[in-house]
Amino acid sequence: MIWQGEHCVISAKAQLGENVRLGHNVIVEEGVTVGNNCVIEHNTILRSGVTLGDGSLIGANCVLGEYGVDFRTNPDVLGQPLEIGKNALIRSGSILYGGSRIGDHFQTGHQVTIREKTEIGHHVSVGTLSDIQGSCRLGNYVRLHSNVHIGQLSQVDDFVWIYPYVVLTNDPTPPSSDFVGVHVHSFAVVATGAIVMPGLDIGQDSLIGAGAIVTKSVAPYAVAVGNPAKTVSDIRRVRNKITGEPAYPWRQHFHNHMPWDAAGFDAWYASLDLEEKEGYTLSDLEE
Amino acid sequence: MIWQGEHCVISAKAQLGENVRLGHNVIVEEGVTVGNNCVIEHNTILRSGVTLGDGSLIGANCVLGEYGVDFRTNPDVLGQPLEIGKNALIRSGSILYGGSRIGDHFQTGHQVTIREKTEIGHHVSVGTLSDIQGSCRLGNYVRLHSNVHIGQLSQVDDFVWIYPYVVLTNDPTPPSSDFVGVHVHSFAVVATGAIVMPGLDIGQDSLIGAGAIVTKSVAPYAVAVGNPAKTVSDIRRVRNKITGEPAYPWRQHFHNHMPWDAAGFDAWYASLDLEEKEGYTLSDLEE
């Protein structure tokens, strides 16, 4: 059963699942597949090549499956495939290109841009105005707050938190064509306004302070601050200012929406079988 | 009398005032109230719960009364009330959630996002791409320039100026759930790219320099710059580089669109009766 608003333009070659609700002025081009129990809000455009998992909600004024730049030289080109998993929540005004693959339980804020050749794991959240430049990888349970800029060739591992106005850069001698991406390792936290120079490693469980200009790789568990950033502490020495308790590694203290929400991190991690462990990029964690 | 463009979808349960003009493709859902002499531009969506004051103009491609996240679990939920006062000017591409209250003479730039539980006074201006995260308060005559990020639990008092790429943060040990907001006091000026750490006070009439990383509260009248920010001067010693005249407190020198435009600040302030004074957060000013 499908409910649709006024003035929609739905291609006969699109496949819509059961119990799909479309707002007004929705455009669904040919070759689109929408799963069951989805909601597509007013004015949103699903271009050719979009596959949307069951239970997803797409806000108003979005463009999914946006054309890459070659639509200039060939306006008849069909979009590249954009695969979005189940239970996505993409908020209004966001633009996602064709040619990317996104896991289940994906969320975005508003006015997000995600370019082509982006691989995104499951349970990832990308905040309002964030700009993912494409040709990059985000792991599972990655959280980008508002207005984060992910340069091409970046790699962001599982359970990384990146805060507003952070930039992962990629060009050591701008302008050039010799891009080299940043690699942010699992559980790292990059605070507001930090800028990471091309090709650096941000170590597992490290903490990059607000406004840090990171010009050298940062070791696991290090706290780095300043311009240029220097390691000033170890995260295991940082305490919650209110309770006085240790605050890091944060996975021992923060559980909200994490897979270890019920059991705590250690019990959850111990419960993973080998195949499940290999689904995460947590290899360094054994040490 | 109402004029409306092509392909509009107007709920019979919406209330539109006199002399309202709607562009093409405008969507007005049930339970919306639009005052007299308003203009709603093309493609704009007014969701359930919006109340818009007389004389307001809403640009194209806006969403007012955007649903909160619980629309995921209950797509039939009606929007929370969004009250916007008289003579608003909301520019194209902006998204304002239901569940906020905004005073008269409100202005935004483009692509602005304002989340739920935001309380905004009168004569406030929010620049292009600014991102107000909700659960916060902005006083009267607050001016946010482009691309300002206001974290949850922030409090910004009257006559504050905040410049591009400033962030008011709220999480002392990210990630956590122990948010504590920044409090920016009246007449403070926060220059471009400054980042203010959680829970700090930015004193009345203080001046935070461009790119400052503010890690301690700043006293009234102080000038703070650098990473980490240090107090380097008193605003009363800062002079206009062209005229050589004192430039601060700015309320003595800048009158454009301020309520003391005609009389000057001191005469205006002296003319306020007690009730009027209590409408502003200027209590410290007596000292």
Add this chain to the structure above:
Amino acid sequence: MIWQGEHCVISAKAQLGENVRLGHNVIVEEGVTVGNNCVIEHNTILRSGVTLGDGSLIGANCVLGEYGVDFRTNPDVLGQPLEIGKNALIRSGSILYGGSRIGDHFQTGHQVTIREKTEIGHHVSVGTLSDIQGSCRLGNYVRLHSNVHIGQLSQVDDFVWIYPYVVLTNDPTPPSSDFVGVHVHSFAVVATGAIVMPGLDIGQDSLIGAGAIVTKSVAPYAVAVGNPAKTVSDIRRVRNKITGEPAYPWRQHFHNHMPWDAAGFDAWYASLDLEEKEGYTLSDLEE
């Protein structure tokens, strides 16, 4: 020959060229001129006064010819002229005001805002979320990456590269009305997150480091970094970290999409006749 989608609203007083394709819900107001072989995607609005050159492609959800603020006091006002040259590529979600003039081969990313009284040369690219505040000039072959903020009265000469989250400011004693713009000279490179104080000169071929807070003018060929920024080197001493070769002046090493792509910079420059040279702001280059 014109192809158009569903639910378009095209003024009889608009002039559309040959082989123009319009998506669904496109709005073309009176007084608009669209050249031959253009594509206008879904939901885009061309307001009165827009002139679009041959071979241009405008993405979805754009507003071209946006009204200036005086539409508040006079909603019947027609838009100011917006002239866009040939072969433009304006990506989805962008908003360009009336009252600006833009050369051939213009490109934007998504959600770009360009205010009135902006003069832009040819072969200019403006990245996603960039915010050009108007009353400013960009030369030829200027490249603004994502999320660049160009304040009013800025002047950016030919072949300048500006990276994400850079701000060119204009108010020495905020808030004031005494704006003074930044002047970025030809071939300068301003890296991510730098903030330039009002009225400064960024010298020809200089390199401003990421996160620099620039408080004094920077000499030609200088490398300036830090907060406050200091000159730490000469660009001719900076080497490509991979090849070990000199990396600057970049025009000697980077040719992609530049007019000297085939011949190299020196041969190209030598081949220009006087009139062609005067089309660029390269007068300092002789030294």
